[in-house]
Amino acid sequence: MIEMSTAITALGAAIAITGGAIGTGIVQAAIGSSGMGLLAEKPDMTGQVLIYLVIPETIVIFGFVIALLIVLGAGLI
């Protein structure tokens, strides 16, 4: 039987990473579609578009770090 505190801790970790992932997804969708439009006009901008596209990934990484700190702090892994 899993204790309520353990379940809530796991849920907190899940919310941390899920929120980050959803946020990243929403932002990347907007940047990605604009970037593709730009590349159709100027293919030499690939490098710059790639940078803009990957910048929001940091959000999900923060989510991951927070989730990891939660589960490590609670001794779940």
Add this chain to the structure above:
Amino acid sequence: MLQTEPMQKVRAIFLEEDKKKVIDSLHEIGIIDFRKSKLQLVDDMPLPYYSEIYELLVKFEGALRLLPKQKPRQKFEKLELEELLSQARNLKEVDEIYELSEKKKELEQEYKALSYAYYVAKGFSCLKANLSKIAEEAQMGIEAYAFKTNSEALIKLKNKSGIAVNACKSGEEVFALVAYEKSREKEVHEILDSEKQQAKRLDIKAKYLEANTSSDKLAESLAQRLESSKKKAGEAEKRLSEIGSKAYSKIAAYVEMLHIELDRAKASSMFKKTEATSILEGWLPAKRTGEFEKAIEKATKGRCSIEPLPADELAPTLLGRKGVLSSFDYAVEFFSVPRSDELDPTWAFIFSFLIFYGFMVSDVGYGILSFLLATWICKITNPDGIAYNAARIWQIGAIPAIVFGVLTNQYFGIGLNKYFLPFTGIEWTKNITGFLAASVLLGMAEILIGLAFGFVNKYRHGEKAMAYGKLSGMLLLVTGSLFVYGALFKALPVLDTEISGILAAVFLAGAIVLGGREGAETMSLITHTLSYSRLVGFGITSVMIAYMIDMAFTPTLSHGLVVFVLLVIAFLSLHTLNMIVSIFEGIVQSIRLNVVEFFTKFYTGGGIKFKPFEYKKMLTK
């Protein structure tokens, strides 16, 4: 090591009559990137035979495209210009290719027209109608259609008074001649339009249907002509293939030689001239200036003047790493060419990429498989293309992936170190905190290097305040990290937590104030350092997925042979999928960490790539 190749601008003046020899000689050694001189003189023109070479090149490239595509298998001796032009003008195969191609095109058109005529004549052969005699009259219209069987439109037309339909079934269709009073034309077309897909209008006045004979006899004669036309087209195609197999390599070699001569012929348009002399200017690697001088002196027999010029513009950038490392130059240039007056980030990129990639993939099995796959891709792709260079980087990256795999005891997710190594390795699942700390420390190290590069670049460009801003940023990162560590764990080995906090605040102010336009980005030091924790994120994800595949799908014979085979298939395909995702993310994230977190600390980019006047012989000796 951290500098791009030093470049020197030079000017050479020589006699007009030596121009061709100078151009040939410089093309051979391939070390100069021409620039238009700023001297107030007349612009030189391309060499006189430029137009002829251009025309021949277009002709030969066209001929090559008309042949069935193949890989050239033979190399040819490179011809001198006059011999090349003379032979190219008289190469019979090229003219024959154009003639045959034209003939083939005509035969294909004829075959298409004959096929249509045969279809119509064959369709109406059951009526034995003479199609050439069918003609519209003032009061009566007549049209031919092919209907699908059981077409409602056809039944409706047959049942209408004042409309005559003569139809017969041929194959899957019903061919019909529809005659109607002109006043009822609209009504007829409305019925036909209601079932557009079922009624196909036929052109009985089409080419080859004008023969004055019944449709059945016409169909017979058209069948023979169709056969003969097909045979002729086949013969033309066969002859083209024969020429292709005999002369493709030769024509391709001529194209290469003509390209070389065309480059030479147009090179002089970059020169300036006086009545009797030509003047060229350009950039070349400083260490090869002697080679350049010797080549010009040899071509002109010493009748020349060569002088170094002061740099009056940004020099082009030559990275020039050899062998496998040249692919990393390609990657850096793909993002943006470094300026020749800033530090070259490629070595730092190479080391950090390999460490990050190895860290994220860290599996011996995935490393070996990716090495084999990358080697195969390198063999089948063009060395100048993006696929080849990406595969080359991937191939080198497999080595740290294997090393990290051994260190973390991962062999397709299974720990095998105990069977042949004296240590079991640092396992991911048992040391996450350690890996997290290591990833952040790696990030700190790279960002410190980036800020140090930024300091050097700014200092050299005379932007001293901004340079000290970078220095403040470095000190802020160190003291700030010590402060955070001390505040969290209460055990600073080198400095009091309070003092480190005060120092961090001072350096933060210094970085913002001195950093000028870049000062606002100081806060990104925190986010960028934490961003390196993605190394653990992607690493642990790959390891956990591999672990779960092993747990659920490790093949065993305990449930029978069928289950065993299914488990083998699932095990292999899931590991392949995990490997592809892990490798792809490894490459993308390693590049991203360099480009976004590292390069933004110092890199300007936007340099001019050094493009020497050179050629590559692929098909000529």
